[in-house]
Amino acid sequence: MADRAGTAQSSGLSMLYTRREIRFILAFALLGTLFDGAELNLIGYPLAYVSASLHVSTLALIKVATVQGFASILGGFVFGSLGDILGRRRTFAISVIAFGIAATWGGLATGYDSFLLSRLLAGVGMGGLFGLSFSMFTECWQTKKRGTMGGIIQSMYFVGEILTEGILFFFLTTLGHDLGWRAGYITVGLTSLVIGIASLKLLPESKQWLVYQEHRKAGTLPDELRRSKVPVFDIFRPRFVYGTVVFMVLSTAMFLTTNSVGAYLSTYLLKTQKLNLPTVSLIVLLGYIATIITYSVTGIISDRVRRKYAFTLASVFGTIGFTWFLWLLTTGNAHITANFWSAPTFWALMMCTGAAGGFGVLGVWMSEFFPTRIRSTGASASYYVGRGLGAGIFPLFALTIAGAVPFALALGIIGPLAGVLFSVFAPDRTGRTIADLE
Numbered sequence: 001m002a003d004r005a006g007t008a009q010s011s012g013l014s015m016l017y018t019r020r021e022i023r024f025i026l027a028f029a030l031l032g033t034l035f036d037g038a039e040l041n042l043i044g045y046p047l048a049y050v051s052a053s054l055h056v057s058t059l060a061l062i063k064v065a066t067v068q069g070f071a072s073i074l075g076g077f078v079f080g081s082l083g084d085i086l087g088r089r090r091t092f093a094i095s096v097i098a099f100g101i102a103a104t105w106g107g108l109a110t111g112y113d114s115f116l117l118s119r120l121l122a123g124v125g126m127g128g129l130f131g132l133s134f135s136m137f138t139e140c141w142q143t144k145k146r147g148t149m150g151g152i153i154q155s156m157y158f159v160g161e162i163l164t165e166g167i168l169f170f171f172l173t174t175l176g177h178d179l180g181w182r183a184g185y186i187t188v189g190l191t192s193l194v195i196g197i198a199s200l201k202l203l204p205e206s207k208q209w210l211v212y213q214e215h216r217k218a219g220t221l222p223d224e225l226r227r228s229k230v231p232v233f234d235i236f237r238p239r240f241v242y243g244t245v246v247f248m249v250l251s252t253a254m255f256l257t258t259n260s261v262g263a264y265l266s267t268y269l270l271k272t273q274k275l276n277l278p279t280v281s282l283i284v285l286l287g288y289i290a291t292i293i294t295y296s297v298t299g300i301i302s303d304r305v306r307r308k309y310a311f312t313l314a315s316v317f318g319t320i321g322f323t324w325f326l327w328l329l330t331t332g333n334a335h336i337t338a339n340f341w342s343a344p345t346f347w348a349l350m351m352c353t354g355a356a357g358g359f360g361v362l363g364v365w366m367s368e369f370f371p372t373r374i375r376s377t378g379a380s381a382s383y384y385v386g387r388g389l390g391a392g393i394f395p396l397f398a399l400t401i402a403g404a405v406p407f408a409l410a411l412g413i414i415g416p417l418a419g420v421l422f423s424v425f426a427p428d429r430t431g432r433t434i435a436d437l438e
Contacts, residue, residue, distance in 0.1 A: 024204055028133070030153055031156075032132060033156040033160070035126070036133075036160065037160030037164075038160035040262065042185060043119070044262045045164060045266055046180075046181040046184070047061050047266070048267060049181050053181070054115060056112050058267065064115065068119040068391075069389070070123070071120045072387045073384050075123060076127040076130075077232055078127060079128020079129075079380060080127070080377040081230065081232055081377045082376075083135060084373060084375070084376045084377050085231065087206070087209055088136045088206045092196075092199050092203060093199045095196075096125075096129070096193075097192070097193055097196035098125025101193070102118050103185050103188045103192060104185065105117075106185045107184070127380065131384075134150065134153070134363035138150075138364060139372065139375070144303075144431075147301075147361055147431075149299070150361065151299015151302070151360035153363065154299070155291075155292040157295075162289075165285060167184045168181055173277075208434060211437075212436040215436070225371075234374045240378065243370075243426070243427045247365075247369070247378075249386075250418075250419060250422055250423060251386025252418075253390070253422065255387050256389075256418070257412050258356035258390075258412075260409055261352055261412060262391075263398075265283075265284060269284075269336065272406055287352075294314060294357030295359055297357065298357040298360035298361050299360040302365075307364065311361050311365070311426075312424070314355075315423065316416070316420055318357065318419070321349075321350075321416075322412055322413035324344075325345065326410040328348055329407060334406065355412065355415065356415065362383070363379065368429045369427055369429055372434065372437075
């Protein structure tokens, strides 16, 4: 008899996932979040070198990030809906393959317009991965420790950023600044294509989604459980609209937080603090590690208290970090040397990098709120609206308002402050059992 785990209740029946199925679902959920982070860092980390190769300003590439952010909103709605219509597996594969094509194309781009179009495709392609990854995971994972494992999955976002940094750093230092970032893009792109194709064969489909589809085809669904042909409409129905909007706000707050660091930290260290590339890369790497820790800790805490309270605590931590950094800037004491361990500014920046720790619980939190029939749509739309606003509009807005990179980075304080405020009003269904009909 097959080894089984991961119980889910379905219309009075017990559906079981085998341990092998759970391992593959978990593996691809981890990879999906990893590529989500890898994609975003393809702009932020090599920004100075890409702008030099394409002969455009830093602001022009920030505009690319803005366009990419808006594209991710479209992708969130499109691929989120397809996840509920076509299934988790096929939509996951399409999303990863689209990103792989875009990353490869970006590495081959010879001009600004071509590069912009490649990032547009990347934004759309990645639009479903968060919702799909957490939908698959939440549907197969037992309620105990769901928040802990969800925090680990979300931590892979920054493992993806570390991976991208490592690949780009290797090629930048071995091939030079122009060929280096291009080789990095192509390497990430081709790897994504391989994983996207592999998911078509290896990734198990959600059992809850399959059973729901059987009910739809048989015409045995009660009226209140029928999904619209366009699932996006359903997440704005009276039962779900409040949660949808609040989660969009919280997602925006977290992206605003993490992208104030992601968009400006390396440029701040290179151009303002005049540090060399190896030192900057080490500091950025340590920042990613700090973020991974806060994501994981927030997930663990959410299994002991409610998801919303863990999110609030993480936002308070981030507010303290940004306040410290802003104070150092305004008093003229923000200095970092090669011996950065003794610099208060370094430790303030480490707190800023971990300020989006609420992401460690957001995926599971949203997936527990939405029912199976619209889980992918709801989680993806909420997440990528936040990404479009926080990762797309905010970096451009921050630089325009602040007038300089250091204060644009410091404006990230808006994110954790908003997280503290709006998490109080968020719905919470911590630890519920996931079923096909709900």
